[in-house]
Amino acid sequence: MANTEEKELLKVENMYIHFKAENGGHIQAVKDLNLTIKEGETLAVVGESGCGKSVTSLSLMRLIPKNAGYTEGKILFEGKDLNKVSEREMRSIRGNTMSMIFQEPMTSLNPVHKIGKQIGEVIYLHSSLSQAEIKEKSIEMLKKVGIPRAEKIMDEYPHQLSGGMRQRVMIAMAMACTPKLLIADEPTTALDVTIQAQILELMNELKKDFHTAILLITHDLGVVAEMADRVMVMYYGQIVEQADVRTLLKKPKHPYTVGLLNSVPDMNDDSDKPLVPIVGNVPNLGVIQTGCPFYARCPQAFQKCHLENPPLFERGEQWVRCWLYENQEVIA
């Protein structure tokens, strides 16, 4: 559990992400997003495909191409507004104090460069070490992420490594400059469970050693339970619920969170009772609708839900975007 007295590392205020649509209009992929991450804390962002969780992470790193869309709002990282800094300054932040690992370790490494060169590049760009020192540091990082025969792997190409190994290399690259914030976008989704267990353990160890904050983007609630201090649930580009991990998994408030948890087969349950799925499908972002975006799938919807999109009702550390909790002072 993160210490509550820790400093705020990242604070996002009223972030909107717009994409250009085919018909000349705009699609709002993320709407009015607020989040904070304290130093050394793990915040998990959960949601299904198309809910805006990956776009959020890309936008924090300013990796959305200018001609594709734009981001509004404040992204305060160590007090600096990343939405305003120059590209040059942004480059000195990326990979240095803030770095990212991606879902697909197969495609996120450059296939034509050796592993040693790819790790060395990060260190070269953000430090003034000599070539020999860079090599030494690269090998040290590879060893730290549990790669056997690190010296040899420096001279190998990504295709010679397995998926789990590549993800370790990605993590070594991301951690090479001991970032304050690591953004991990579905870091274990492409991996098998036994390899996933290895990688999650590694991330937790590195977090302890370097006191790195992690923004973990995932769809897997099991991974959330394992890793997170706090959890944010997204649906249709909005935060629908936020709470600490225990509260969220044990006493979920928003009907969508409840639905998600009921949809997952429970390993500890030996009865054969059927799952309780959420009816229908995730709505298309391009379709503009009134009311709560979850209205059509919600078992507890009433008339107000159809007319007006609820605001986030904040009760201390817990946020819920649902009319059911409108008049409750404390979310019990």
Place this chain on the structure above:
Amino acid sequence: MTDALLDVKELKVYFPVGNRFFNKNSLFVKAVDDISFRVQKGETLGIVGESGCGKSTMGRSILRLIEPTSGSVKFKGREVTDLSKNELRKLRSDIQIVFQDPYASLNPQLTVESILGEALSTHQIGQHAKERKEMVTDLLVNVGLSPKHAGRYPHEFSGGQRQRIGIARAIAVNPSLIVADEPVSALDVSVQAQILNLFQHLKKTYELTYIFIAHDLSVVKHVSDRIGVMYLGKMVEQAGKKQLFQKPLHPYTQALMSAIPSLDPDMKKERIILKGDVPSPISPPTGCYFNPRCQFRMEVCEKVKPREIEAEPGHFVSCHLYDRDIHPNPTEK
């Protein structure tokens, strides 16, 4: 034992690798290596394993979508591997498959009605077009779609709806066995639960038998009666669902189960973290294939392949730990 619906014995599927023209003694990927199991009528056999363990290849070789290298597959008492092309086509109306990727397994140029109608006409079900049309309507309703969807193309549907169409196509020809190859792994969790419930519902309505292949243990646990665990082309453990989950015997099964993150943040379990990766199936380790990663490795494991042992009634495991000839006290680990 009563006659099983499907009886697979010593099934092997090998793929040659490298240049076969010049090199007669070429290497083989042993994708499925000596697997035997039975499926009784009305039961669901779950198959779990990690990527590359051969579970999909095994599923396909039962229908002879991939030709088995050797071994026997008996379906309703008939040897499948000896069937001629015509007989095989008839067999395929009795065994159907549902594929993993609903985006790739439906022809984008056909409407849903033609996709389902094609299955019906190929197997000569229904007398005339009008009757088939009615059957298509019924099928759509049975898989939770609406009759108005019949005229639409696959791209107009979401992943979950496409998987429903894939399932409708499989049940269209009244099969008795359905091989479901990772049918929910491409879907979001909320939709995944819908499809799993649909499988359960159809099993009752159509009296189906399933071979349910998946990498997700919690999904397999939810749908299966019995479960087989595969590792590197071998079936390392096979048991009833309750038996397997209450008392996993094979060290690999134990590691696999402990690797799954629990939904309860307070339940910090003792985790067995496996070292290293799955070895290459071209040059598997000698002896037991799992020995380089196994925490209970003994000397014999590096030399001798373990045989399948019935450790408890109905609970089969391929591990020297439970072999009385090798290990004097098999219950102790």
